[in-house]
Amino acid sequence: MSEPDVTPDLGGAQLGDTAQLVDAAKLDDGAQNGDPAFASQEAVRLEDVHKSFGDLEVLRGIDLSVAPHQVICLIGASGSGKSTLLRCVNLLESVNRGRILLWGQDVTAPGVDENAVRRHIGIVFQSFNLFPHMTVLRNITLGPTRVLGVPRDEAEEAGRALLVRFGLSEKQDDYPDRLSGGQQQRVAIVRALAMQPGIMLLDEVTSALDPELVSEVLGVIRELAAAGMTMLIATHEMGFARDIADRVCFLDEGVILEQGPPGQVFTAPGNSRTQQFLRRIVDAGRL
Amino acid sequence: MSEPDVTPDLGGAQLGDTAQLVDAAKLDDGAQNGDPAFASQEAVRLEDVHKSFGDLEVLRGIDLSVAPHQVICLIGASGSGKSTLLRCVNLLESVNRGRILLWGQDVTAPGVDENAVRRHIGIVFQSFNLFPHMTVLRNITLGPTRVLGVPRDEAEEAGRALLVRFGLSEKQDDYPDRLSGGQQQRVAIVRALAMQPGIMLLDEVTSALDPELVSEVLGVIRELAAAGMTMLIATHEMGFARDIADRVCFLDEGVILEQGPPGQVFTAPGNSRTQQFLRRIVDAGRL
Amino acid sequence: SYAAIAPHLYKVGVLTVATDSPAYEPWFDNNTPSNGKGYESAVAYAVGKQLGFSKSQVKWTVEPFDASFAPGPKKFDFDVNEISYTPERATVVSFSVSYYDVQQALIALKNSRIVKHHTPADLRTYVYGDQIGSTSLAFINTELRPTHQPSVFNTLNDAKSALQDGRIQALVADTPTAQYISSSEIPKSVLVGQFPSTGEHYGLLFAKNDPLVACVNKAIAALKVNGSLAKFQKEYLGIYTSVPTIKP
Amino acid sequence: MPVRGSREGAYLDEQTLLAAGAPPPGSFEGNGRGSHLLGGQRAAAVSTVSTVVFIGAVIALFVFAPGAAAVRHTFFNPQQMKQAFLGDPSKGLYSVGKGLILNIEMFLIAEVLILFCALVIAVLRQLRNPVLFPFRMLAVVYTDVFRGVPLIIVIYGIGFGAPALYIRGISTQSDFVYGIAALVLSYSAYVAEVYRAGINSVHQSQVAAARSLGLSQWKSLRFVVLPQAVRTVIPPLLNDFISLQKDTALVSTLGAVIEANRAAQIDSSTLFVYSSYTVAALLFLCLTIPLARFTDRLIARDVSRRLAGGRAVR
Amino acid sequence: MPVRGSREGAYLDEQTLLAAGAPPPGSFEGNGRGSHLLGGQRAAAVSTVSTVVFIGAVIALFVFAPGAAAVRHTFFNPQQMKQAFLGDPSKGLYSVGKGLILNIEMFLIAEVLILFCALVIAVLRQLRNPVLFPFRMLAVVYTDVFRGVPLIIVIYGIGFGAPALYIRGISTQSDFVYGIAALVLSYSAYVAEVYRAGINSVHQSQVAAARSLGLSQWKSLRFVVLPQAVRTVIPPLLNDFISLQKDTALVSTLGAVIEANRAAQIDSSTLFVYSSYTVAALLFLCLTIPLARFTDRLIARDVSRRLAGGRAVR
Numbered sequence A, B: 001m002s003e004p005d006v007t008p009d010l011g012g013a014q015l016g017d018t019a020q021l022v023d024a025a026k027l028d029d030g031a032q033n034g035d036p037a038f039a040s041q042e043a044v045r046l047e048d049v050h051k052s053f054g055d056l057e058v059l060r061g062i063d064l065s066v067a068p069h070q071v072i073c074l075i076g077a078s079g080s081g082k083s084t085l086l087r088c089v090n091l092l093e094s095v096n097r098g099r100i101l102l103w104g105q106d107v108t109a110p111g112v113d114e115n116a117v118r119r120h121i122g123i124v125f126q127s128f129n130l131f132p133h134m135t136v137l138r139n140i141t142l143g144p145t146r147v148l149g150v151p152r153d154e155a156e157e158a159g160r161a162l163l164v165r166f167g168l169s170e171k172q173d174d175y176p177d178r179l180s181g182g183q184q185q186r187v188a189i190v191r192a193l194a195m196q197p198g199i200m201l202l203d204e205v206t207s208a209l210d211p212e213l214v215s216e217v218l219g220v221i222r223e224l225a226a227a228g229m230t231m232l233i234a235t236h237e238m239g240f241a242r243d244i245a246d247r248v249c250f251l252d253e254g255v256i257l258e259q260g261p262p263g264q265v266f267t268a269p270g271n272s273r274t275q276q277f278l279r280r281i282v283d284a285g286r287l
Numbered sequence C: 001s002y003a004a005i006a007p008h009l010y011k012v013g014v015l016t017v018a019t020d021s022p023a024y025e026p027w028f029d030n031n032t033p034s035n036g037k038g039y040e041s042a043v044a045y046a047v048g049k050q051l052g053f054s055k056s057q058v059k060w061t062v063e064p065f066d067a068s069f070a071p072g073p074k075k076f077d078f079d080v081n082e083i084s085y086t087p088e089r090a091t092v093v094s095f096s097v098s099y100y101d102v103q104q105a106l107i108a109l110k111n112s113r114i115v116k117h118h119t120p121a122d123l124r125t126y127v128y129g130d131q132i133g134s135t136s137l138a139f140i141n142t143e144l145r146p147t148h149q150p151s152v153f154n155t156l157n158d159a160k161s162a163l164q165d166g167r168i169q170a171l172v173a174d175t176p177t178a179q180y181i182s183s184s185e186i187p188k189s190v191l192v193g194q195f196p197s198t199g200e201h202y203g204l205l206f207a208k209n210d211p212l213v214a215c216v217n218k219a220i221a222a223l224k225v226n227g228s229l230a231k232f233q234k235e236y237l238g239i240y241t242s243v244p245t246i247k248p
Numbered sequence D, E: 001m002p003v004r005g006s007r008e009g010a011y012l013d014e015q016t017l018l019a020a021g022a023p024p025p026g027s028f029e030g031n032g033r034g035s036h037l038l039g040g041q042r043a044a045a046v047s048t049v050s051t052v053v054f055i056g057a058v059i060a061l062f063v064f065a066p067g068a069a070a071v072r073h074t075f076f077n078p079q080q081m082k083q084a085f086l087g088d089p090s091k092g093l094y095s096v097g098k099g100l101i102l103n104i105e106m107f108l109i110a111e112v113l114i115l116f117c118a119l120v121i122a123v124l125r126q127l128r129n130p131v132l133f134p135f136r137m138l139a140v141v142y143t144d145v146f147r148g149v150p151l152i153i154v155i156y157g158i159g160f161g162a163p164a165l166y167i168r169g170i171s172t173q174s175d176f177v178y179g180i181a182a183l184v185l186s187y188s189a190y191v192a193e194v195y196r197a198g199i200n201s202v203h204q205s206q207v208a209a210a211r212s213l214g215l216s217q218w219k220s221l222r223f224v225v226l227p228q229a230v231r232t233v234i235p236p237l238l239n240d241f242i243s244l245q246k247d248t249a250l251v252s253t254l255g256a257v258i259e260a261n262r263a264a265q266i267d268s269s270t271l272f273v274y275s276s277y278t279v280a281a282l283l284f285l286c287l288t289i290p291l292a293r294f295t296d297r298l299i300a301r302d303v304s305r306r307l308a309g310g311r312a313v314r
């Protein structure tokens, strides 16, 4: 909670910039892929990503570019494909068409080491997915010890520090089934954070948290962004999105209908579907 | 979404009234228990309810009285015992001390037919708990057909109508594991509604819903309250609580610190812990 | 005498005789007890005849060896299955008098050391094998007392196959069986010799205190006197005067 | 704050949330061994070749080993296999094929009874109501005893014991009936434990959801818990089906029931070859393999219905 | 809108959400049968009495039935039981107790090998990588064949077949080794299926969570899936342990391995009583029952650690 508000590095020009990058990438793939300098300008990039489950086409051509440090919020109706998008980025779902690039490297290409990719991406699932046979502390030290090779005591110490931060220090030896919904959600966040990922994918990460904790999480996210982490956040809480996002993407039936800084999207949406979505929220006094 | 706002039947005098009732009850139990006239004045009543898990005392003396038609919102920090309270009312947890009365009948007494009680109470779990081996439609018709004895086709027709209402008509033959978080939550709501309960216990029932759907649920809840349903709602969304509640109860570490109409609790909280809780929310612009 | 035994029969009007399946040669022929060939089959029919049963009134039934001494009602009138009399066994079931006096014999492969070396001391050094439930096995353990624990097989066939594959060095069986194995079944094998009699004999097996026993004993005695038993022995078992005797 | 590109530094500075930055280029490339366990094209070749070699070696063993001809003669003599299958009364040979029908009869009758009894026992064991403690104890003792005692002893005990008791109605049944009774007694204990595993694998929250609808304890078991439980334990249930099918053979120890294996045993000891056992084994395989394939298909269909797609990870 | 107090009206008016009102007074009272399956004090009495009566009846059967004395003499003769336990070489009687040690040895060696082989097979079967198709097929064929073929035939096949092949190293092993090989071959197929059930019972989302941390396929199996899988299938695993323990007896068909049951069989055929079988059965029970109680305790401890409280419903 050090910085009150993180202005995105790329400022207002950002959207145009990334649009440029996408085009450039399309023109010349090979040259840029190997170029670390180029890579550093984009943490995540989706090109024409399609994903179907059987007959149901859930993602229908997603193009998205995220610079390092950026916090992107995905908003949109229930079932619009937010979770699926995040799962695709983490390679938990294979895409049917299109590419996903992380730091300029195509991770959907054959021969990619999925485990190496995932080591650099954290994800907090909408349904938490904690390991029910492990204590809270084991849940959050499993990754560091078994993937990163951090010694057990070091990992536990760091894990405990994170638990304290999220008000869970008393629950470290409890098993997940004994936790309340909000406690489970916080453990899931800590589990992902403990891996020190470069990119975090947060799926409705405040849904079970009380407003006090939401503020706390908000602070943590800001801190992380300042420290260089890139974040994609799917959320239904517009207030939260407005507070945290460098850019808001409005997803509808598998396509990004509108994106831009929260100020712009929330106050002057261009697309009529976005307008409709937001009007009802504003009418209900929920923004 | 017929009525814009349901004013509680008992109006402002309500809190004082129930306080009276509680005292009266303590003075003379037997006489009032058998009296249907008395019973009809209270749908739910908790008297000094205590609940412990092992050494952890989660509910530490809850007294609560809810009149029919009323919508009560439980707010409070994560882990304060909201879910546990709701589970106790539905007899899913046995209380360690105290009594729970529904329509004047003590349901924590020995010899009570739990199934009969639960038939009149619906609960939507925080973690949804859909039946993964049944289609959406089977999930919502199981109760009506197997408990209420409604014929299968009648139950399915009614179920389909509810699904349409919640925008789920296309998913009726899907299995829960294939649904998005918000879709699952709506199925859980429909499953509980299909039983036509007299009391509904809603646990974070909007956590996975987009703002449009939240408004929809809000409308449904108002309609139900008007039709005579009593509701206890645990929620972290203060905006939602403010819009929907006849009364807000602030839970902290297993006790109700403060209760009253939302206007009163949110604007002029008496208790210092409540003040602190709300101050941070207001500071963050989240109310 | 038929009238005397009629009430005690398992099935009215027939003599029900049991044996195990397979029924081994030379005690039976071709696993078919009802053909009247083989020593035990012949004895059974002869006993039946003495009791007044025609050949068609003798019915055969299969009774596994293990089941023959189960408590409870028997499903046969008597069981003829190379079963040796012992006092312990006689506390559970009843036996007829001897219809055959048994001597044990030793079978080995022709090229085996045992063919030449079978002093009592030598005999202790070999690996023996035998069928479970046979008195031959008890004979090995109580008389030969080998240092290496003998192998025990479910059936005599398993024991024979073990002898063939060299998994055991020698097999002990009653002399007729041993003779049959070495002459007809395992060409590479030889009957090394027979041991002196220990007074062992085969008896027909009855339910404990079956009143039939007395009648059958009389019948067997008659068969002994009229030379039938000797005739059957000659016909089906041969006379093994040439078999050398070894001292255990 | 420095952006950490690699993992060499200290892990998570104390009290600080340190985000890692971009990993060095090329760090996502496969490491030659492929991303999956033994992935890649070379692995495909390796796995195919090694499988072929393995199967080939096993076959070669039976063809080229010094004693192979003798083994083939003993175990796979086609002439004698045919004889064993059909039987030949004139030679004292029983028909293994006819015997198999007895096995199937016993199996079917026993299985139905077992599935039912085992369910009752499993459910009794799950009851936590102190009132029913004696029943629960009985169920525990029952499983312990009948799992622990070898089936053959149960068969002996009933087949020889029941007639010995001279009780009307109990002591006068056929060996067929005694055999089935013994199979049911023994297998119910096993299958009950399989059910129990399935029931335990269903999460508590499912029961809570079922009961919250007002379903009784029995109905929530019937409609919510058991359907999920049984799906989970289909493979071990099938294990027990198959064992049962084979153990029907043991009933022959009672004497009167000449089923397939008993027939094979008699034939083999008559002819001094084991080909008849091979016939029995092959016949049993013809029953069990289709059953296994069928249940596999069932499981696969169930999984795909419930999860279609969304399974990039395993 | 009318408040509905009972359920007699039409169910859910079309398109309308109709809330039910208060049920009539007294509608929550138990209906005599109690709220639980057979709950209530009367039920307690019934269950206790019926259990006692049942056990009493079984005992009475063995004491008062007409043939009971003979049965007791054959099955429960204390003198002969002692003799069978200790053995008596002078009478050609084997020691059942000594035989049991052989059983335990075979069991322990086989079990370790089985748990390992079965795991490999189960994991091979789970692989969906097309590259590994041959291995998967091999695993499927293996389980089908070795589950389908009766253990006794596997024992015969190896114990009589291997020596008959006259292959150096293979044909000269002891019956003990052949027996264990046959047990491992046969039981691995069963236990692999039990593992598979366990693995399938772990929800897909658990694998997703494990892989999302960067755990490899093998590590997520090792740390996340298997620990949960094994917990679920402990009861059927124990089933197979116990069966295995009993089936070690079959190795005696090879001749040289005189384990407990074979010893009992010899004694019983020598003395014409079954008491020696009873001794063997009791000894086996002494091994299996503590094992069963121990695993039950394990499961209960695990459940209570994970769920303490919160289990009013089942």
Ligand SMILES: Nc1ncnc2c1ncn2[C@@H]1O[C@H](COP(=O)(O)OP(=O)(O)OP(=O)(O)O)[C@@H](O)[C@H]1O
Binding pocket: A053, A056, A058, A077, A078, A079, A080, A081, A082, A083, A084, A085, A126, B177, B178, B179, B180, B181, B182, B183, B208, B210, D307, D308, D309, D310
């Ligand atoms: N495994 C699956 N199989 C089939 N359909 C699926 C699967 N997973 C998701 N879907 C479908 O894909 C669509 C998008 O789902 P997704 O979870 O991405 O939505 P979402 O935007 O995250 O919604 P929510 O806000 O409700 O969480 C939904 O209609 C859902 O039913």
Ligand SMILES: Nc1ncnc2c1ncn2[C@@H]1O[C@H](COP(=O)(O)OP(=O)(O)OP(=O)(O)O)[C@@H](O)[C@H]1O
Binding pocket: A177, A178, A179, A180, A181, A182, A183, A208, A210, B053, B056, B058, B077, B078, B079, B080, B081, B082, B083, B084, B085, B126, E307, E308, E309, E310
């Ligand atoms: N089965 C259980 N065993 C042990 N402790 C439990 C159990 N269930 C809940 N608890 C504990 O009880 C406390 C209250 O839990 P509860 O779920 O009621 O909280 P809540 O108010 O619903 O929180 P949230 O807003 O996070 O859902 C928590 O500290 C939790 O860890």
Ligand SMILES: [Mg+2]
Binding pocket: A082, A083, A084, A126, A203, B180, B181, B182
């Ligand atoms: Mg989602």
Ligand SMILES: [Mg+2]
Binding pocket: A180, A181, A182, B082, B083, B084, B126, B203
């Ligand atoms: Mg909760």
